[in-house]
Every structure is written in structure tokens, then in C-alpha cells.
Amino acid sequence: MKNIIIIISLLAYTIANSQSKTGLISYEVKFPSKNINNGYKVANLYFNDSTSVFIHSTGKTKNSGVQEKNGGVAIKFDYGDKQGQQVYRNFKQKSIKLRFPKSSLFSDFTVDDTWKSINWQIENDTKVIGKYKCQKAIGEFRGRTYTAWFTEEIPLPYGPWKLFGLPGLIIEASDDTKMFQMKVTSIKYPCDCEYHFNPPTAEESKTLKELVDFSDNYDDHVLQRMRSKLPRNMRNKLRKNPNNSKSKSRMYRKEVKYEWEK
Secondary structure, rough: OOOHHHHHHHHHHHHHHHOOEEEEEEEEEEEEOOOOOOEEEEEEEEOOOOOOEEEEEEHHHHHHHHEEEOEEEEOOOOEEEEEEHHHHHHHOOOEEEEEOOOOOOOOOEEEOOOOOOOOOOOEEEEEEEEEEEEEEEEEEEEEEEEEEEOOOOOOOOOOOOOOEEEEEEEEEEEEEOOOOOOEEEEEEEEEOOOOOOOEEEOOOEEEEHHHHHHHOOHHHHHHHHHHOOOHHHHHHHOOHHHOOOOOOOOOOOOOOOOOOOO
């Protein structure tokens, strides 16, 4: 009887430890952008048995300032904070929460996103990335078609940004325009990382549709906010850049089309 109790105790200990394993994957990520010189960003994916948190854009870009230029006003403003931009995903609750950092103009805010599965088509193609054998999969998500390479050697359905749902960790991915590219730089699993898997917090919150409207009309929101801050003599000189007049075009955004849109 004593031996049985010891075996059961060891089994419980093993299960508890396997469920509490934490991983840290570092990626280089290139997001869609109008800026042709837009380079790769450093991003980290923390995960345990039930939660993943993808974080990038930590720290602050120091570009703030107002400058008169060609009869108008050129404005740059700071963006970013220590918590960064986040995609928090809880697999037990099937919930996904986004966080966007503060800037000189806007407060930081969170968004309760929709848990939207990706219909992956797993291909026969394989390749080795680092020391991991990876398999190819193709899936469509909000207007972009992605090619992902995942490894079943880490049999967890996690991946960079909002890509998930394969029978192994996504090591590398890109969309069909190559504007969106993600490649792993290091894998630590399990790791001794001390990370608290709590949902992100911020000063404000938006719905997903409010976020889409904010992004579609971003130039107008910036213009309105800046006019409220500038002195009157500069306020009248503030005009929207004609090159940015098609702000509703989403080709340079991460998500092109949403599930409620035809």
C-alpha cells in the first residue's frame, strides 16, 4: 500500500510540474507598414500549459515635436511603454485580450478580441529550422493568407501574434504579400522565466469594432486631438497629409477584413 501511495504521489508531482512549465520564444517580426524602411521588431512569446502572451513594442520611441514645414505643420509624437503591445490568449477560457501602449496623444487601452479559429490546411512539406523538424501549414485569417511552419517537438498550439491552433508551436510564418513575416530567434522550453500570466490592463478599454473604427479613421483622430493641443496660430495650419488621405485602406494593416464585414 505504501508503494502505491508513493507512486501516486510521484505521478501527481510529475503532472503538476509538466503543467506548470513555462516557455519563452523570441521572434523577429515584420509588420505591414507604409514605411518601406520598416524593419524587424523584437517580440517575445511567453506561455505555460494554458496561456500565451505575445509582446512587442516595449519601451518608448522618442520622436515627439512640432515643426513648421512647407507652410504647414509636421508633428511627431512618442509611442510605447514598458508593458508594450500584447496579445493575451487564455486557452481554457477561450478568451483573447489585446493591449495597446500609450502615446503622447492617446491613453493606453485594452480590447476584448473575438476567439476566431484558423482553418489550417496542413501540407506534406517539411524543413528543419534550427534543431526542430517543422511542417508546413496554410491558413487564412482576417483577409491575409499565411504560410506557417510548426514543430510537433513542442506539441503546444501557440504561435506569434494571433496565429495559433496547430498541433505544434509555430516557429516561422509569413503572409502571401511578404509584408508580414515572423521568424524565431531563440527557444527556451522549459525555462526558468518568472512571468505572471495575468490579463493585460490599461487606462481605457475599447470593443473590437471601436478599435477597427479608430484604426480606419486614425488620421482624423490624430488631427482632432492635435488641434485641441496646439496654439491657435498653429491650429489653422494643421492639415491632413494628402498622401494619407486614404486612411481607410487596410493593406498596410495587420488585419484587412473582419468577420462581420461582407
